[in-house]
Amino acid sequence: MVADLLHGLRNRKLWFPCKYFTLNAATITVIAIAIKLPMDLNNIMYGIVDQEAKLGSMSFMFTIMANLLPSLATMDSKELVSNIIALGVFVITLIVNVSIQIHTGILFYFEENSNVVVSVAYRYSIGPVLMCVIYASISVVPLLMLLIIYVCSSLAIVKSKQILESKYQAAHVTALRDQELQQPERLNVEKLKQHVSNYWIMAETGSPQFMTACSTTTSASGVICALSTGLQIFVVILNFKFLRDYRSDYKWSTPLIFIIQFIGVILGTIAPLARFFAALRFKLSAKWIWKHLKVYKVESYWTRNLYDWKHSSIPFPSNGRKCKVVIQHMKVLILSICIGFQKAFVVSCKMISVIPIFFVICALCCLRCWKWLKGLFHASHVESVENPEETQLGEDEDLSQYVLQLEEDMEFAERTLKGILKSVNHLIRKAEKQQPKNLMKLLAESRGFEEVEKFDSRHVLSLGSEEYRNCWSLSLVTLTTIAMSLSNIQKKLVDCLLIRGVSEGLVYVKLVEESLNATDDQVWIQKAAQTLWVEVEVYNKWLGNKLQNPDSQLHTAGRILQLLRDKAMSMVMEAQGTSIGVSNDNTKRRSISANSMYRITETMLLSYHTNIDELSQEELFVQLSLMISDILAACLTNLPHVILMKCHTSVVERRESSVHAAAQLLGETTQIINTLQERELPSLSPADLASIDKWRAYLKDRYA
Incomplete structure (x- = not known):
């Protein structure tokens, strides 16, 4: 929970999405271990701290469930069913165990003849029956309500995700149409920023977790969690002086558990409470308040699945007509009851969440009055601070068409849209400070793309029976x-x-290849390049051979090329002999790498065949640097296309991270895109621009 709290603060997502703490089998197992005390039916809790530790564990359970609720939105239907059933079994077991302890009096045990008061009931002269009612109200009832909230939320999530998905696809078509209208002009940084902002808004407002975090049930769970935390704080203050009164079999571990779980309750309440206020902040307007006060109105997505099940047919095990009629009537009756209960519970959640809204409205009114009074004395200062941002946001196009909402007649508050835009702009500006400086120096040596065609001659064929294509990274x-x-x-x-x-360039080359060259053959070559680069960069070796052999100091550049060519030939032949009848991935990767070395060195030897012995290492190094810089420049012209592709993904759970990666990539490569923007690109389609072989074919025809 703390990790999710820090993640939300770091990314300025004050509705605190569940990234690290999500509902699954492992989480439920860990929770069962953490909630050990309320599940214990055997040990009598003699001391005050012993008794209050059990109550503290229940408050901790409320906090856990309130924090986990948005994670339901990341699951599909099967995962929802299995996880809700697992959580339901655990919670019901916990409720039964606590009820047994309340009924048997284990929680309220005291010794009348003892000089030490060890019972809350004894200390405050509360009757046993009233004590049972109080403990049931503060422990069992909220837990049962949270479990029902989970079930009701699960029924709405599936339909809500379908609604948001359909709206996302419509907005995606709009974004593509807007992007196509900008053609045939090349995409510059400003247009890319606008495109990323559009998809950022779609991903943020259409996030299933964001939808769930802003829902009525989540707001109600936040209120329940806050009330439970307030009670827990009261209990801790009341019993702080009895912190040494622990006499159960758990001994010294009881106060330790009590303190640790109290800290967990305090920290864990921040996220559920923040989600409640975030939901108000995102949608707070006069129209929203008026609609929210109509607690009797239940939106269709809360009951849509139940209605679908009610009107659907089910396979009958019997052919008898009477049996089918009975089963059908029972199904309709049960689902009608479920629909009524769902509506009633959603209304109850709205009523729970409406109560704090009045306090929030009063606080906001006081805050606005304070700002108004402050503005009277500091008008000039306010204009100088606020107007630049207003102007910047005002220059953007109408972005409301990219906002995804479950309800057609509702809209986000204007400040929410500004906050979303501010977050993406902040991310891009932050990434701009992480420009790859060494890569920029290398690209500065490139003056065009001519060397892309020269490094590998078409007259040099691959060794062996298999012909390998070129690849940006392997070259x-x-x-x-x-x-x-x-x-x-x-x-x-x-x-x-x-x-x-x-090294810096290969990071972006890998992104280009993974996004635009994902065929099986290309993937094999890319994996070979990645494996080879680790060996070259870290161990200063090439396929097990040490680079810069001391004996090579006596060689000219031509002799070094011949040495590398001959070594590559022998490795290919060795790999061909080893792989006969055997499928070995490592052998195939070595063969691909050796073939690349053979073709490139043989090409260079052919181009310098007249004066191979006179070729200096300095001249060859300059030529290699030009080739590398030109190949990098040609490959990185595809970065705008990669950014466009990363903005959109069909997997709803990955959209936020994908757009985040696109914004990060745009910020890091701003200077690269601006530098390459001035160059004339080949008249190729975007798909062909991603292929090094298409580049080489075009350049060969152009310079022939």
Whole structure:
């Protein structure tokens, strides 16, 4: 719960989504361990701390359930059913155990002849029957209400997600149409920011967890949790002086559990209470207040699934007509009762959540009056601070069409939309401070894309029976490996310019390949490149061979190329012999890497065949640097397309993280996109621009 609290604060999501603490089998198991004391029917709790520790465990359980509620929105129908059943079994067992302890008096045990008062009932002269009613009211009833909230929320979540999904698809079509209207112009940074902002709004407002966090049932659970916490604080203050009164079999662990769970209750109440106020802040307006006060109105998505089940047919085990009629009538009757109960409970949750709204409205009115009075004395200061943001937000296009709402006649408060835009702008600005500096230095050496065609000749065929295609990452890794083999080049120059620059560049090259080149053949080559780069960068080796062999200092650049070519040939032949009749992934990756080295070194040897012995390592290093920078530049021209693709995903649970990654990528690569924006791109389709072979074919025809 603390991890989710910190995650929400860090990402400015004050409705605190459940990222780390979610409802599943493992979580229920851990909860069962944490709620050990109320489940214990055997040990009599003699001391005051012993008794209050059980009550504290119940408050801790209320807090846990209130925190877990939004995580239901991340599940599909099957997961919802299984997890709700598992939680229901546990909660009902807990309720039964606590009820047994209340009935048998284990919780209220006291010794009349003892000088030490150990019972709440004895201390405050409360009768046993009244004590049972009080304990049942403060422990069993709220827990049962939270369980019903879980069931009611689950029934609404499935239909709500369908509504939001249909609205998301409609908004997605609108966003694509707006983006297509900007063509044939190339997408610049400003247009990309607008596109990311559109999808950010869609992902934030259409998030299933956000929808659940702002729902009536979640607000009611927050109120229940807050009331329970208030009672727990009162109990702790009342019994603080009896902290050493523990005499059960649990001994010293009882006060420790009591203190730890009290801290957990205090911290755990922040998120449910914040969700309640966040729901008010997101939608608070005169129209929303008026509609929310109509507690008798129950939206259709709360009961839509129950109505569907009521009017659906079920397979009957018997062919008898009378039996079918009885079963059908029973089904309709049971579901009608469930629909009525669902409506009644939703109305009850609205009534629970309406009570604090009046206090919030009064607080907001006082706050606005204070701001108005303060503005009279500091009008000039307020204008200088607030107007820039207002102007910035006012320049944006109408973004209301990208806001996803369950209810057609409701709309988010204006400040909510501004807050969402502010969060994405903050993320992009923060990412802009993380520009890949070494990569930018490497790209500065590139003046065009000519070297993309020259590094691998079409006249050099792959060794062996299988022909491998080129790949952005493998070509870069192979060229960098050759550069690292040049012993006369200063190590500092190689490290700064190539290794660090290529290392930063491969991060974005990998994103391009995973997004745009995801065929099986390409994936194999990309995996080979990733494995090879770890070996080259970390261990300074190429397929087990140490780079910059001391003997190579006596070699010219041409001899080093010949050495690498011959080694690659032998490895391919060795791999071909090993893989006969055997399917070995490692052997295939080694064969792909060796083939790449053979083709590139052989191409270079053919281009310098007249003066191979006179070729210096410095000249070859400059040529390799140009090739690497040109290939990186050509590959990274696909970044705008990758950002567009990352904005949209069909998996609803991944939309927020995907748009977040798109905004992060846009911020980090702003300078790269601006730098490459000025260059003339080949007249290829976006799909062809993602292929290095398409680039090479185009450049060959152009410079032929």
